[in-house]
Amino acid sequence: MWTPPIIETERLILRPIILADVPAIFEYASNPKVSRYVPWKVHQTITDSEAFVRDYILKNYEAEIPEPWGVTILKI
16 A cells, blocks of 8 residues: 655654554544544544544555654654
8 A cells, every 4th residue: 555655854763654553543633632632523432533543544645645744753
């Protein structure tokens, strides 16, 4: 399956999102204060976050749509 490239800078890494990211996605996606400003509903369960990754993110990658990205901050 095609995935977006990994882009590294001195301070961060932009990378494809993978299933191992589901717990981190659930952590912010289940927060109503975060979800208030995005087009998706608050994730009620970890299964909601897993479905988001499988049904939206990975489907985008299969269609060679390079979004969304995972962001890893290396330095602040």
